[in-house]
Structures are given as structure tokens and as C-alpha cells.
Amino acid sequence: MDRVVLLVRIAIRNLLASPINLLIGGLILLGTMVFVLLGGMLDSLNQSMQKSVVGSLAGHLQIYSAKSKDELALFGQMGNFPELPAINDFPKIQEALSKVENVKVVVPMGISAAIITSGNIVDGTLEKLRNLYKARDGQPGDPKLEGVPREELALRIASEIAHVRQIIKVLRGDVEKAMADMMNAKSVEPRNIEALQRVEQDAFWADFEKDPYTNLEFLENRIAPIVTDTSLVFLRYVGTDLDKFQKSFDRMRIVKGSPVPQGQRGFLIADLMHEDQMKLKTARRLDKIKDARANGRLIATDDELKRFVKENTHQTRELVLQLDGIKTAALVKTLQDALPSKKDSIDALLSELLATTDENFDQRFTQFYELVVPQVQLYRVKVGDMLTIKAFTKSGYIQNVNVRVYGTFAFTGLEKSPLAGATSLMDLMSFRELFGYLTSDKAEELKEIQRNTGARTVSRENAEDELFGDGAEVIAEATPGIIDPDAALAGTGRKLREEDLIRRVYTQQQLDDGVVLHAAVMLEDPTRMDETIERITQVSNEQGLGIQVVSWQKASGLLGQIINVFRALLFVAVGIIFIAAMLIMYLSVLMATLQRTQMFGTMRAIGAQRGLILSMVLVESLVLGLLFGGLGMLAGAGAISLIATQGIAAPNDVMYFFFSGPRLIPQLSTWPLVVALVIILVVTVGSTLLPALMAMRVSPLRAMQADE
Amino acid sequence: MSAIVTIQDVVKEYSLGATVVQALRGVNLTVDKGEFISIAGPSGSGKTTLLNLIGCVDTATRGVVEVAGQNTAKMSERELTNLRLNTIGFIFQSFNLVSVLTVFQNVEFPLLLQNKLSAKDRKERVEGLLEQVGLKTHLKHRPNELSGGQRQRVAIARALVTDPLIVLADEPTANLDSETGQAILDLMKSLNQKKGTTFIFSTHDHRVMRYANAVVRIADGKVTGRESPQDAVAHEMEGLDTRSTEVRAS
Ligand SMILES: Nc1ncnc2c1ncn2[C@@H]1O[C@H](COP(=O)(O)OP(=O)(O)O)[C@@H](O)[C@H]1O
Ligand SMILES: [Mg+2]
Numbered sequence: 001m002d003r004v005v006l007l008v009r010i011a012i013r014n015l016l017a018s019p020i021n022l023l024i025g026g027l028i029l030l031g032t033m034v035f036v037l038l039g040g041m042l043d044s045l046n047q048s049m050q051k052s053v054v055g056s057l058a059g060h061l062q063i064y065s066a067k068s069k070d071e072l073a074l075f076g077q078m079g080n081f082p083e084l085p086a087i088n089d090f091p092k093i094q095e096a097l098s099k100v101e102n103v104k105v106v107v108p109m110g111i112s113a114a115i116i117t118s119g120n121i122v123d124g125t126l127e128k129l130r131n132l133y134k135a136r137d138g139q140p141g142d143p144k145l146e147g148v149p150r151e152e153l154a155l156r157i158a159s160e161i162a163h164v165r166q167i168i169k170v171l172r173g174d175v176e177k178a179m180a181d182m183m184n185a186k187s188v189e190p191r192n193i194e195a196l197q198r199v200e201q202d203a204f205w206a207d208f209e210k211d212p213y214t215n216l217e218f219l220e221n222r223i224a225p226i227v228t229d230t231s232l233v234f235l236r237y238v239g240t241d242l243d244k245f246q247k248s249f250d251r252m253r254i255v256k257g258s259p260v261p262q263g264q265r266g267f268l269i270a271d272l273m274h275e276d277q278m279k280l281k282t283a284r285r286l287d288k289i290k291d292a293r294a295n296g297r298l299i300a301t302d303d304e305l306k307r308f309v310k311e312n313t314h315q316t317r318e319l320v321l322q323l324d325g326i327k328t329a330a331l332v333k334t335l336q337d338a339l340p341s342k343k344d345s346i347d348a349l350l351s352e353l354l355a356t357t358d359e360n361f362d363q364r365f366t367q368f369y370e371l372v373v374p375q376v377q378l379y380r381v382k383v384g385d386m387l388t389i390k391a392f393t394k395s396g397y398i399q400n401v402n403v404r405v406y407g408t409f410a411f412t413g414l415e416k417s418p419l420a421g422a423t424s425l426m427d428l429m430s431f432r433e434l435f436g437y438l439t440s441d442k443a444e445e446l447k448e449i450q451r452n453t454g455a456r457t458v459s460r461e462n463a464e465d466e467l468f469g470d471g472a473e474v475i476a477e478a479t480p481g482i483i484d485p486d487a488a489l490a491g492t493g494r495k496l497r498e499e500d501l502i503r504r505v506y507t508q509q510q511l512d513d514g515v516v517l518h519a520a521v522m523l524e525d526p527t528r529m530d531e532t533i534e535r536i537t538q539v540s541n542e543q544g545l546g547i548q549v550v551s552w553q554k555a556s557g558l559l560g561q562i563i564n565v566f567r568a569l570l571f572v573a574v575g576i577i578f579i580a581a582m583l584i585m586y587l588s589v590l591m592a593t594l595q596r597t598q599m600f601g602t603m604r605a606i607g608a609q610r611g612l613i614l615s616m617v618l619v620e621s622l623v624l625g626l627l628f629g630g631l632g633m634l635a636g637a638g639a640i641s642l643i644a645t646q647g648i649a650a651p652n653d654v655m656y657f658f659f660s661g662p663r664l665i666p667q668l669s670t671w672p673l674v675v676a677l678v679i680i681l682v683v684t685v686g687s688t689l690l691p692a693l694m695a696m697r698v699s700p701l702r703a704m705q706a707d708e
Numbered sequence: 709m710s711a712i713v714t715i716q717d718v719v720k721e722y723s724l725g726a727t728v729v730q731a732l733r734g735v736n737l738t739v740d741k742g743e744f745i746s747i748a749g750p751s752g753s754g755k756t757t758l759l760n761l762i763g764c765v766d767t768a769t770r771g772v773v774e775v776a777g778q779n780t781a782k783m784s785e786r787e788l789t790n791l792r793l794n795t796i797g798f799i800f801q802s803f804n805l806v807s808v809l810t811v812f813q814n815v816e817f818p819l820l821l822q823n824k825l826s827a828k829d830r831k832e833r834v835e836g837l838l839e840q841v842g843l844k845t846h847l848k849h850r851p852n853e854l855s856g857g858q859r860q861r862v863a864i865a866r867a868l869v870t871d872p873l874i875v876l877a878d879e880p881t882a883n884l885d886s887e888t889g890q891a892i893l894d895l896m897k898s899l900n901q902k903k904g905t906t907f908i909f910s911t912h913d914h915r916v917m918r919y920a921n922a923v924v925r926i927a928d929g930k931v932t933g934r935e936s937p938q939d940a941v942a943h944e945m946e947g948l949d950t951r952s953t954e955v956r957a958s
Contacts, residue, residue, distance in 0.1 A: 002827065006813075006820050013808035602804040605765050606866070607793020607821050609786060700765040700792070704756060704878060706802055 003612075004619075011620035020588045024581055025628035028683070031577035032632025032676045033639065038570050039672025040640045041664075046563045048660035050526075053556045055251045055660075056411045056420040057238065059107060059520025060529055062555035063093070063536070063547045072518055072550060073557025074111060075419060084111075084517040086435075091512050093545050097521065100539055102532045104524050107248050108516035110239040110431050111423075114389045121321050122167055122224040126216055129160045133212045155326075161205065162325020164219065168199050170317055171226055195222040233277045233380070235269075237424040239431020241511050242266070248522050251414070257383035257407020263505040265427045267387055271408035272421025278380045282312050282319060282354065283373065286365055289356065299358050312354035316347050322376040334371050383407050389426075389434060401434045403427070404502055413661035416653045419559070429506055432514050521549070562658075578683050586687040589621060593691040600695050601702025610696045617692035618685060625684035633673055640668045711774075712873055712906050713739040713762055718771030720757050720929075731757040733929040734771070739908060741873070744900045746920035747910040748940060754929040755910035756878050762908060763796055763876045764788045776873050793821055797867030799877035799896075799909075803859040805851040805866075811838065812847040815865045822870060837865040841895060857888035864895060868905065877909035881916055893919045914941045 015021045054060055057074050064072050065085040072084065087093065094106045134141035136153045145153070175196060178188050198204055199219065208215050242260045246252050256274070260266030275284065285308040292305055299305045323331065328346050335341065335349040343349050353372070356364045381387065383405055390400040403426060414420035523532055529551055536549045553560035593600075600613050647663035650656050658664075720732040732754050739745055739762075747755050760766040761773050764780050765788075773780045776795045780788060792798075805814050815834045819825055825833065838844050841861040851859055860880060867875050877896070881889030897919050900907050909916075917923050923940035925932045935943070 003820055003823060006817075009813070010806070010808060017808060598804065599806055602798075602800070602806070603817075604789070605763070605792060605798050606818055607789055607870075609789050612821070700789075701760060703798070703800060703804055704760060704765070 007612075007616055007619045008623060010616060011623045014592070014620055015624055018588065018592060020584070021624055024585045024588060025624055027577055027581035027584065028625055028628040028680060029632040029635065031574050031581060032629045032680065033635040034577065035570070035574045035676050035679075036633050036636025036668070036672045037639045038574075039567075039675070040636070040668050041643075041666045042563060042566055042570060043669040043671070044664060044666040045566075045658060047667075048664055049560075049563060049658050050552060051660040052411075052414055052417070052420060052657045053552045053560065054526070055249055056414060056657075057249075057423055057520070058552040058555045059248065060523040060526050060552055061521035061533060061536070061549050062518055062552070063087075063097070063106075063521060063549045064518035066540070066546045066548045068548070071557075072555050074423075075556045075559040086515045086517060087519075087547065088515055089545075090514065090516045090519070092543075093519070093547060094512060096539055096543050096545055097536060100532065100535050102524050102528055103536075104522040105244065105248050107244050107520040107522070108241050108428060108512070109519055110428075110435070110515075110517035111236070112239065112431070112435075113234060113236045115234055122164070122219070125160060125163050125167065125324070126220050126224065129157065129164065130213070130216050132157045132160060133216075159324045159326035161208065162328065163323065165205065166323060166325070166328060167321055168196065168223065170321055171223070172196055172200060173317075192222075192226050196226070199223060233273075235273070235424055236422055237267075237426050239426045239428050239434075241428050242268070242425060245425065248520070249411070251411040252409055253412060255408045255410050257405070260406045260427060261505070263507065263511070265403055265430050265502060265504065265506075266406045267389075267403040267427070267430075268406060268425040269381065269408045270421045270424045271410040272415065272418060273424060274379065274381070274408045276418075276421075280318065280373075280376065280378050281315065283368070283378055285312050286354075286356075286368055289361065290365055293358070293361060299356065299361065309354070309356055312356070313351045316350040316354070319350055319372065319376055320346055327375045331372065331375055338367055338371060381405060389430075401430045402501075403430045414656055416662075417657035418653055419657040428511055428514070428516070435515075574679075578679055582683045582687045585621060585624075585684065586690070589617065589688050589691040590694075593617065593695045596695070597698045597702050598705070600698040601700055601704075604698065605700035605703040613698070614692050614696040617695045618688055621684040621688040622681075625680040629676060629680040633676060636672070637668050640666050710741055711738045712741045712776060713737070713908070714772070714774040715758075715761070716772040718761065718768045718773060720754075720761065720766075721769045731929055732761075732768075735926075735929070735931050737924060737931055739874075739906060741906055742900070742904045744897060744907045744919065744921045745909075746917050746923045746937070746940075747908065747926055748912060748917055748923050749910075749926035750912055753926045755912075755926060757929075758926065759876050759878050759908065759910055762874070763798060764792050793818065794870060795873050797870065797872040797875040797905075799860070799863050799867050799875060799880045801879045801882050803851070803856070803863045803883070805859055805862055807851050809850075810847065811843060811849050811851070811854070811862050814851065814862055815869050818866060818870045833869060834865075837869055838862075840899070841865045855888075856884050857891060860884065860888075860892050861895065864892070864899070868899060868903070871903075872905065874906045874908065877907065879910055879912075881911065881913065886913075886915060889913070889916065917941060 053075070062072055062074070065087050067085045068083070070083050090108055094108075097103050097106050131142040131145060132153055135145035135148060136150065136157070148156075175188055175193060195218075204215075243262050246259060254268075255271040260268060269278070275287070279287075289299065289305050289308050292302065293299070297305060299309055320328075323346065332344060332346050332349060335346075335353060336343070339349070339352055341349060341352055343352065350372070353364055353367060385405045386402045387405055388400055388402050409425070411417075411420050521532075521536070523529060533549050533551060536547075539545065540547045540549070551560075553563075603613060604610070644665050644667065647665045648659070650659045650662050650664070656662065715735055715737040718732055718735045719730065722729045722731055735754075735758060737758075747758060749755055757766070761768055761780075762775060764775060764783075767773075767781060775791065778791065780791075783791065798804075806817065809817065812834055815838060816830055819830045819833065835844065835847070838847065841864055843858060843861055843865070846854065846858065851862070854862065860883075867877075875896075880896070881892055884892065893916055896907055896909070899905060909920075911917060917940050918937050920937050920940075922934055923937055924934050925940070925943075
């Protein structure tokens with residue numbers, strides 16, 4: 001013991017004698033601090049990311065067919081979906097897995113995507129007009145119009161005609177703009193210009209009443225195709241047991257609407273998706289400006305906000321397109337009073353309303369939502385709408401299914417995260433039906449309905465090819481009845497069957513008994529994940545379940561690897577620091593050893609064994625390493641707890657997902673401490689061993705020789 | 709009196725590349741317990757080599773070296789180190805103190821290597837010795853804060869702290885002025901008388917030889933005789949005379 005004290009004492013004394021040790025110590029301190037600090041932060045990041053990934057879609061583990069050639073990538077690149085072979089015997093798998101220790105629940109899933117094309121506004125308006133004429137003429141059409149008095153029908157017809165003429169005006173404006181632009185001029189077809197010119201003239205409308213059905217046909221055939229405002233919304237969704245999903249992913253909450261009633265078919269849209277992609281762009285921009293202003297940003301100084309305002313004042317088109325005659329007239333008046341303004345065109349008034357400044361923003365925001373929004377459709381798909389989702393299976397066989405949108409949902413803490421908010425949810429039955437995974441009797445029953453429903457052919461198949469290229473095997477396209485969902489589902493028989501399907505309640509057994517593509521596995525104790533993975537693999541092999549199991553990290557695709565990449569970078573950076581420390585330490589210890597041969601010789605002569613000399617040199621480096629390493633650990637731990645008091649604010653929406661909320665509270669983790677200790681030991685011993693062996697071999701004779 | 713060092717027909721050769729230098733060419737020597745012996749001879753005659761063999765820091769090429777009754781040729785490195793630690797004390801020409809340790813710690817060092825005494829006993833022993841060498845007041849000093857004479861006193865204390873049977877000193881006064889050198893020799897002599905420790909020191913200084921019980925003369929790697937200090941000093945003087953005559957003659 002006293003000898004150790006002596007060694008340490010000699011070591012400290014020797015260390016103090018040479019200033020280069022401060023440099024070495026500084027490097028070790030820096031390396032350790034960085035390692036502990038960033039290691040802890042990465043760990044916390046990993047944990048929060050785990051919370052996000054596990055809590056929003058993946059679960060702790062994912063299982064999928066062992067036959068799959070693709071890897072399951074739940075957060076993979078948009079549109080680039082893994083092709084997963086179906087798991088046919090889910091009940092057996094669920095049964096087997098639920099017996100595995102540590103498995104809490106297995107949630108069946110199937111991930112896919114669809115495109116929603118918002119319906120053509122002209123189509124919708126023209127259909128309304130046609131129904132109104134039919135009702136006036138006593139022909140069967142929209143049941144809602146039955147019993148409406150003739151005078152009101154006439155009024156509504158006039159309003160719709162005004163709407164159509166307004167649309168034509170907008171289209172005319174589009175064409176003129178296109179013509180003015182040399183590059184686009186060629187793309188304007190002369191026959192479109194002709195058609196527009198014709199319907200623009202009052203003469204066309206004066207004669208409209210004479211033969212409304214023929215004229216409507218002309219509008220449908222020649223004008224509607226010109227409208228190109230169909231923006232595609234790419235919709236990722238997971239077909240799943242919705243009840244189980246909501247119970248297992250307990251951060252999930254409904255934002256708008258309601259959950260899909262237990263056992264029923266239905267669709268839940270990710271709220272962020274709903275807001276970002278399906279909301280009126282003008283409204284969305286106003287929301288964003290409001291948000292930004294709440295965070296202290298100003299329209300006057302912020303370029304992005306300035307751009308939003310500019311877009312809002314210029315792009316009133318999407319609002320004007322939606323307004324029929326009655327609404328336009330009413331809104332013109334309201335806005336004239338509210339602003340107040342003397343302008344009389346709806347375009348100009350909307351522009352003025354939306355020319356927001358920091359001074360008038362709050363007022364204008366309220367005015368927009370109170371005066372304009374009630375006249376238009378705020379969301380392209382809203383709660384209660386029916387979505388028609390189409391799947392193109394591998395064989396080219398087209399299935400489509402209508403699902404009702406019950407609501408939107410978000411995950412607590414991840415409301416703003418585009419990653420968590422990118423995937424919507426569909427009930428399992430619709431999903432199976434869509435991909436032809438239903439049992440034969442069910443399939444037969446559904447075919448009957450199918451025949452009556454008749455897929456509304458969408459002339460936009462090409463769009464998918466452009467989006468997905470030829471790689472995608474399964475594509476779903478959805479056409480929501482956005483203008484008037486009820487009208488889109490014309491046909492009483494079909495409607496009844498639809499209603500029947502919508503109301504239908506499936507038992508848990510029916511839900512379980514069928515095909516799934518993959519499934520999330522929730523664990524009791526996530527820390528024993530590796531162990532459980534092994535166990536599940538074993539069970540699958542024993543019972544021939546034919547599944548493979550991956551951790552959330554792997555299942556999340558590239559995303560899950562990010563932390564590993566960061567960790568590798570950290571190791572590289574810290575590695576460089578420590579290698580530098582090691583080199584300098586080696587040189588310094590070597591120099592010191594060469595300078596001290598007489599001392600070593602003297603000690604040997606006096607009676608010190610070789611081993612003592614060896615440990616003396618090693619202890620010197622160890623003391624240096626452990627002292628500064630310890631200080632580094634303290635500094636790192638201190639830095640972490642300091643940061644933890646404030647937390648790190650998510651710099652942008654994407655980071656919400658990684659931080660699992662608006663802030664990351666880093667925690668000190670043990671492994672960086674342990675690893676740092678091991679690295680320090682390796683560095684000190686590694687750099688000192690050679691000089692220490694040299695010192696050990698110094699002969700006691702060296703004591704007798706005069707120094708130098 | 710019993711022999712504590714016995715050297716028989718010892719040859720020590722150093723090979724320098726192809727050539728072989730014979731530093732000792734058949735040396736015979738016996739040192740008895742309690743002697744205060746000086747090994748005298750000109751530079752390069754083999755004094756240091758002989759002391760190294762006695763001090764077990766080197767081994768003979770041929771012949772027998774027995775220290776405290778043990779034949780050093782048959783001992784392992786580890787055993788030789790233990791023999792040095794427990795039986796021999798060293799005083800070096802250039803003092804060889806550990807510069808980062810205090811006076812006290814330098815003297816204590818061999819005791820720590822021995823690992824036999826408690827801290828309290830060590831303190832007592834070390835302070836007692838430092839008192840005897842007159843450095844009681846310098847316990848906390850570092851070697852570089854001391855004069856040459858003081859450093860050599862510390863070295864003496866360190867050599868004696870383990871109560872060795874033999875203390876070896878290779879030209880202990882070579883780096884000191886003559887006055888200080890004589891004081892050191894006085895100190896060594898008094899310790900020899902008080903404790904009965906055997907002292908073997910080498911020198912080519914006749915003023916130093918005077919202190920010895922006996923002077924072993926060595927020249928060209930051979931012991932040429934053993935004489936009383938008086939005779940040795942006289943010889944030394946003669947030698948000087950002869951040399952000066954020769955210079956005059958030429
Ligand atoms: N390590 C060595 N290698 C080669 N020759 C040596 C070595 N040590 C001593 N010698 C030679 O041995 C002879 C005796 O040297 P040494 O014992 O040091 O003499 P002294 O101490 O009396 O001056 C000298 O000729 C010297 O050159
Ligand atoms: Mg010599």
C-alpha cells in the first residue's frame with residue numbers, strides 16, 4: 001500500500017515537472033468530456049427517437065414474412081415501399097407470440113400508400129347544376145333536392161351558373177397568363193381557347209336554358225378537362241386493427257372527429273397531413289404566420305412570412321373557384337363592410353383582406369376565418385367524407401374500397417413532426433379487401449357490392465406512373481367525393497350497400513383471422529429487446545411461423561440508423577483526439593524515460609525490482625489519464641446536467657420526431673463513462689508500455705556512470 | 709574476523725565489438741566485517757569494475773565473487789536485487805538522489821522497497837539517520853535545494869537506512885571540494901565505528917586514503933598489494949616525486 005502511495009507520489013511529482021503533461025491531460029480531458037457529453041446526448045436522442053418510433057408506428061419490434069426479399073422500412077423513402085409477402089396465418093402467429101415472455105401485444109399491420117386527387121371543381125359544380133335541372137324537370141336525381149320548391153331551385157340554378165361563369169373567368173385568366181409567358185404559350189391548345197371564348201360570351205348563357213343538358217355536356221366535355229387544379233396528395237397509411245392500435249400506441253389521440261367505432265371500417269387521417277396537404281392553402285399559410293408570430297417572428301422582417309403574405313394576396317384563385325354566384329355576391333358585400341373597402345371584385349377584396357401586416361394580422365386572421373371560411377371548403381377531405389381508395393395489385397387487378405373518414409389523429413408530443421404525421425390509418429378489413437386478401441365468401445359478398453358501386457374511373461392513372469415510375473407494384477389511388485361526397489355516391493342501391501358496409505361491426509376474431517403484412521410487437525420490458533428478438537426467432541423456427549423479427553431501429557429503415565451514424569462519427573472524432581493524446585503521450589513518456597535512465601539505474605542498484613520500475617512508469621501515465629479523464633467525465637456530466645436544466649429546443653419540425661417532443665432533455669448514461677474509462681486505460685497503457693519496458697530494462701550499472 | 713567479501717581469481721572482460729578489454733585480470737581480495745577499506749589506483753585501473761562486482765550490479769566473467777557468504781554467480785537477477793536491497797548500501801560519485809522526492813522520501817525509499825517497517829518505524833529510522841548526518845532540519849528539502857556535501861550526506865543516510873552489512877562508495881568525494889570531502893569521510897568513518905558497517909570505497913586521492921584501515925592498491929586490473937594507509941600515502945607521495953623528477957629530466 002505504502003509502495004503504491006510512493007509510486008503515485010513519484011508519478012505526480014514527475015508529472016508536475018513536465019508541462020507537456022498539461023497538454024496530454026488537456027487532450028484526455030477534452031476527449032473524455034466530448035465523449036461523455038455527446039455520448040449521453042446521443043443516448044438520450046436514441047431514447048427519445050425510440051419513443052417516437054416505437055410510439056408512433058413501429059412498436060418495439062416488427063415482424064414480417066421471412067420470405068420477404070425487401071427489408072421492412074416503415075419510415076423509408078416516400079413511395080418506395082417494401083414489398084412484403086402476406087402473412088396468412090396471423091392468428092397462429094399471434095397465439096405463439098403472446099406466449100413468448102415479455103411480449104405484451106401484437107398489432108397486425110399492412111403498410112401502403114395511395115394518392116388522393118382532389119376532384120375537379122368544374123365536374124362537381126356541373127353535376128350539381130345537372131341535378132338541379134333534373135329536380136326542376138321532375139326527373140330522378142339527387143334525393144336531397146326532392147321537395148325543394150321551384151323558386152328556390154331557380155335561384156340555386158342561377159347561383160351555380162354564376163359559379164360556373166366565375167370558374168370560366170378564372171380559367172380565362174389562367175390561359176391569358178400562360179399565353180403571356182412565351183415558354184408556356186405553346187402548351188395552350190387553340191381548341192381550349194375557342195371553347196373558353198364561346199362559353200365566356202353572354203350569348204352562350206342566354207341560350208343555356210333552351211337546352212341545359214346539351215350545354216352541360218359541352219361544359220363537361222370541353223371545359224372541365226381544362227381545369228388543372230387537381231393536386232395530388234400522397235397518402236401513406238397503415239391498415240391495422242384500429243382499436244388495438246389506439247390502445248397499444250397510447251400517445252395517439254384524436255384531433256378532429258372521432259375514433260372509428262370498435263370493429264368498424266373507417267379511415268383516420270394523420271392530422272399534420274390533413275393540415276399540410278388537405279387544408280386550403282391560404283388558410284394554412286395564415287395558420288403558419290400566426291404560429292410564427294406567436295414565436296416572435298414578424299412579417300415585416302421575416303422573408304418566409306413575407307412570402308406567405310405575397311402568396312396569399314396573389315393566389316386567391318383557389319378561393320374564388322369555390323364560390324358560386326350567391327356566395328360571391330354575399331362575400332363581396334361582407335368584405336366591403338368589414339375591411340372596409342370600396343372595391344367591388346371578389347379577387348381584389350380577398351387580396352386586400354389577405355395583405356396582412358403585423359399591425360392588422362390578428363384582425364384579418366379572425367375576419368378570414370369568420371367571413372370567408374364558412375363560404376368555402378376548408379379541407380379537401382373532411383371528417384365524414386368517403387375516400388375511395390384504389391389498389392393496383394401485382395396482377396394489374398384493380399380493387400377499390402370506400403372508407404369513411406372518421407377523424408384525424410396525432411401523437412402527443414409529435415404533433416408537429418412530419419415523420420410521425422405522415423402515416424394515416426385504415427381499418428384492417430378495408431385493407432384486406434383492397435389487396436385481395438379476403439376469404440372467398442367475404443370476397444364474393446363484396447364483389448356483389450363492387451358490381452353495383454362501379455369504380456369511378458379516374459383519368460389520372462398516368463399521374464401515378466410519373467410519381468412512382470415502374471418500381472411500384474402496389475399503388476392505391478383515392479378519389480374523395482370532395483365537392484359533394486353524397487353526389488359522388490349516386491345510386492340508391494349502391495348507397496345502401498355502402499351504408500351496410502360502413503355500419504358493419506367485425507368481431508375481434510374476424511379481424512384477427514386474415515392476412516396481415518407485418519405486425520408491431522409491444523414489449524413489457526423494452527430493455528430486454530435483444531433477448532426477446534432471439535426468443536421470437538426461436539419460436540418461429542420451432543413452430544414454422546415463417547416470420548422474421550426486427551427491432552424498431554431496423555424497422556424504421558434509414559431513420560433508425562441515423563443514431564448509429566452519429567455514434568460512429570462521435571467515435572471517429574473522439575478517436576482522433578485520443579490518438580493524438582496517445583501519440584503525444586508516447587513521445588513524452590519516451591523522452592522522459594530516456595532522460596531518467598540514471599534514476600531508474602539508481603533505483604535498480606538500491607534494490608528496486610524490474611517490476612517496480614515498470615509499474616512506476618505505467619502508474620505515471622495512469623495517474624495522468626485517470627486524473628484528467630476523471631475531470632473530463634465530471635465536466636461532461638456537468639455539461640449534461642446543465643443542458644438538462646433547459647433542455648435543447650427542437651430547431652425545426654423534423655426534429656420534433658427525434659426529440660420526441662419540443663425539447664430534448666439529455667441524460668447522463670453509463671456506457672460513455674465505462675467506455676471512456678476503457679479508452680483511457682488503453683490509451684495510457686498503450687502509449688506507455690514500450691517506454692516502460694525500456695525503463696524496466698535499464699541496468700543498475702547505469703547508476704555508476706556519470707550522467708551524460 | 710570473518711570475511712564478508714571474498715574475491716578469487718576474478719576476471720572481468722568487456723567486449724567492444726571484436727576486441728576484448730580485460731578490466732580485471734585475476735583479482736583476489738578478502739574484506740573482513742567492519743573494515744573501512746579503500747581501493748586505490750589510477751583512473752582506468754578497474755576500481756569501479758571491482759566495486760560493481762562486489763555490489764552485485766555486475767557479474768564476473770570468470771572467478772568467484774562471494775558477498776555475505778553467497779556466491780553471486782549462481783544467483784538470479786531477482787535474488788541479486790534482493791541482496792543489494794538488504795545487504796548493500798550504495799554511495800555514488802554523483803549522489804544519485806531522486807530529484808522529485810524530498811530528503812526524507814529519498815532516505816525512506818529503500819525501506820519502502822523492503823516493505824518491512826511500519827510508517828512510524830520508518831519515520832523514526834529515517835529521522836534518526838538524518839540527524840546523524842546532520843540534516844534533521846532539511847527533511848522537506850528537495851535535492852536541488854541542497855549543496856553537494858549535503859546531498860552526499862543524504863546519500864549516506866539512504867545507504868545506511870536499511871542497516872546493510874556493506875556500504876560501497878565509488879569515489880564518493882570526487883565531486884566535492886576537499887574540505888567537504890574530508891567531512892564526508894569523517895562521517896563515514898564515524899558511522900563505521902559506531903555501527904560496525906563494512907565500508908569499501910574507491911579513490912585516487914591520497915588525502916582520502918588516510919581514513920582507511922587498509923588500502924588495496926590496484927593497477928591495470930590487478931591487485932598489486934594491500935598496505936596501511938600511512939604506507940599508501942607515502943607511496944603516493946613518492947609516485948608524485950618520481951613523476952615530477954621524470955618531468956624535470958626530460
Ligand atoms: N562498460 C565497459 N565497456 C568496456 N570497457 C569498460 C567498461 N567499463 C570499464 N571498462 C574498461 O575497463 C577498465 C577499467 O575501468 P574502471 O573499472 O571504470 O576503472 P576505474 O574506475 O579505476 O577508473 C578501463 O580500461 C575501462 O576502459
Ligand atoms: Mg571509476
